[in-house]
Every structure is written in C-alpha cells, then in structure tokens.
Amino acid sequence: MQRITIFLMLALMSVSAVLPAKGGTKPAVLLDLRFDKGEKPEFVKLNGAAGYSEGGLALIPGESLVKIDKFYALAERKACYRVTPSEDAVLWFRSSEGDFTAELDVPSRKVRILTSPATEADVPFLEGGKAFDVEVYHIYNKAIVRVSAVKGSGSVAVEAVNDGPGGHGAGVLQPGFNVGMQWDHYCFGLRSGTSALVSRVTVSSLKKKVRMLIYGDSITQPEGYFPADKFRFAWTQRIISHLGGNAMSSGRGGCTIVHVLDYIKNELPYIKTDYVMVTIGTNGGNTEENLSELVEYILSQGCIPILNNIPCNESGTQIPCNEVIAKVRAKYGIKGCMFDLVTSLDGDGKQVDKNQMFFEDYWKEWKWLVYHHPNWVGGDNMFKRTLVDVPEIYE
Structure with missing residues (x-):
C-alpha cells in the first residue's frame, strides 16, 4: 500500500492545518442534510442502499449507493458525513461517476483513498458503536479524507495528489497518478458489515x-x-x-x-x-x-x-x-x-x-x-x- 501524506492531529486542531491558508478560509455551507431530524428530501436517492430510521439514514450492506442528486464541481469543497458504524462495517464514499472512492474500514481500523496502489492511514481510535465525522475534501488536484471522533480527541487525515499525464497516447508526458476529480454527485453506502447510521451530511465551500x-x-x-x-x-x-x-x-x-x-x-x-x-x-x-x-x-x-x-x-x-x-x-x-x-x-x-x-x-x-x-x-x-x-x- 502506498502512503503519500498522512496527518495525525488532535480534534481541536484547525482544518487549516491541512488546507491552503490563502484567501478567505471561512467556509460556506452549500447543503446541510439532517437525517437525524427526520429530513427526507426528494433529491436524496436511496437506491435500495438505505432506509429512514428514527436516528437517521440506516445503510443496507451491498453494492448499491445512496446518491445526493445535487451537482457540485467547485474545486475547493468538502462533504462531511456523520456516521455511526458497527464493528464489522466497511463504508465507502464515492463520486457518482466512480472516478473517486474513499473507504472507512472499521475492522481494519483504516481509512483509504482507493487509488492504485491505495493510499491509506491507520485510525487507531476507530471502533463500532461510536459516532465519527468523515470529511472528504476536493482541493484542485488534491484529495483529503479526514476521520474525527465526535466525542474524544482522535483525528486522522490521509492525502493523495492527482498527477496528470499531460497528454494522451503519443502525447503523454509521464505515467501520472490518478486520484479522481470527484465528479458530479456525492454517493455513499455500506459496502459490507452489519449496520451503519448516517445522521448528517453537509457539503461546504472552503471559502465563503x-x-x-x-x-x-x-x-x-x-x-x-x-x-x-x-x-x-x-x-x-x-x-x-x-x-x-x-x-x-x-x-x-x-x-x-x-x-x-x-x-x-x-x-x-x-x-x-x-x-x-x-x-x-x-x-x-x-x-x-x-x-x-x-x-x-x-x-x-x-x-x-x-x-x-x-x-x-x-x-x-x-x-x-x-x-x-x-x-x-x-x-x-x-x-x-x-x-x-x-x-x-x-x-x-x-x-x-x-x-x-x-x-x-x-x-x-x-x-x-x-x-x-x-x-x-x-x-x-x-x-x-x-x-x-x-x-x-x-x-
């Protein structure tokens, strides 16, 4: 497994530790879904991958994905998922076009960006039955996935940088390293395991x-x-x-x-x-x-x-x-x-x-x-x- 840049941080540290400091860094909320408050918007397509429950969106294991049918292309943005997984849960967070996939693996206590080879980090505080925020950042040619305990001080982030080939075929300048541009709609699901609850999803611009x-x-x-x-x-x-x-x-x-x-x-x-x-x-x-x-x-x-x-x-x-x-x-x-x-x-x-x-x-x-x-x-x-x-x- 390839480990590109791994950050181990306290939860109280500012996100700016891993983000560019230039310009106005105050975020702007583009979308805030409160499944724990009973919200059931029509643009959230369950696709057989989840069902609504009292505490939020209960994910169903399998290859299907919940899709947030809102198109985003902003080059400085993040999606934050508040999840409570079971001990055997493996969750994935994917773009609708499949060019980018991140994975939260509770049994292995790891977070991954599924590049080739994969980019991963150990998450020693990851365990079932507790709530975590999974933040998926897209910052131009950089992807960051950050896992933080909602209660406690644990926080880990893993980063991968897209390295383009320049051209195609005879025009290729280098092999490059593909990370994905996170095209076009946010998707998520329970790849395997007993259960996972998603109580909130927030999409933000990194600058307001x-x-x-x-x-x-x-x-x-x-x-x-x-x-x-x-x-x-x-x-x-x-x-x-x-x-x-x-x-x-x-x-x-x-x-x-x-x-x-x-x-x-x-x-x-x-x-x-x-x-x-x-x-x-x-x-x-x-x-x-x-x-x-x-x-x-x-x-x-x-x-x-x-x-x-x-x-x-x-x-x-x-x-x-x-x-x-x-x-x-x-x-x-x-x-x-x-x-x-x-x-x-x-x-x-x-x-x-x-x-x-x-x-x-x-x-x-x-x-x-x-x-x-x-x-x-x-x-x-x-x-x-x-x-x-x-x-x-x-x-």
Missing part, C-alpha cells in the same frame, strides 16, 4: 467570500490532466495566485453550458463574489439562448459576468462558438478575455498554436489528434490576457 469564481469545462479544470509539478502554471492557478488566493474555480471536464447551468445554482448563491468568469463551449451547446440564460442568472445573483472566448483548438470549432459568445457579450454589455487570440499562430484566433497545448493522441481510438487543453505556455498567455482585457478583477 472571494473576489471571483471561475466556471467552465476541462479547460477550467486543468487539475485533471496537468502534471502536478507544473500545476501552479495552469491559467486558473495563475489567476488565483495573482489574487492572493482570493478566487476559486469550478470546472468540470467534458461538460457543456447545460451542466454549468445546473451546478452553478448549487454553488453561486451561497458564496459572496464580485465577478463570475465563464469559459465554456469546447464541448458544444453554446446557443445564444443558453448563454443568455447563464449571464442573466449570474446577474440575478448580484455578480458581474465575464464571458471569455474559448481558446483555439485543432478543429477550429472555436471560431463559430466565439462569434455567438461575442454576440451575447454585446447584448448585455459585458466583458470577456480574448483567449482565442493569444492561443493562435497569427494572433487572429483562427489556427491553434500547438506549442501552447497538450498533445492528445486518440488516433487508435477515434482517428483524432487533439490540441485544445492549454499547457503552461498557453496558460501563461491566457493569464496575461486577463491583465489586458479585465484588469479590474485585480484591483
């Missing part, structure tokens, strides 16, 4: 107030593919660093504007921010109607929208997409960053500069040679373009 939130697809989620040693040079991280940590991103690889319209409503209303920057369109769906709906929603939350042009790519799909984006910007009198200009060969937004993109070789699978995820060169140019087009975000 920031200067800007950054929304988009995989281009706004470089933590999924960027090598860890270069991650600080990704364009989102350059912006966040330049703001002293006073910003957060919320990107979801493979998503469209329809997905953003879904999950932004579960995040933005609970976080105080001045600006909302959106870079969306790589995967299609950018109709004037959809873009207008997104802009109007951001305005309704008292925020200033920034609607960026998407960067150049190998197939040139950014050209018609950016024409629609420009039309919507003009319609609402809002600004955006010309990311297509700085990622093109001639500075005209037409032909992609391949030196600024990771090379993704999907020729064997789909006859594709892809250049549309900015590397550290493209990221530097995109960041610098924000200084030109929207300097006010840094004031």
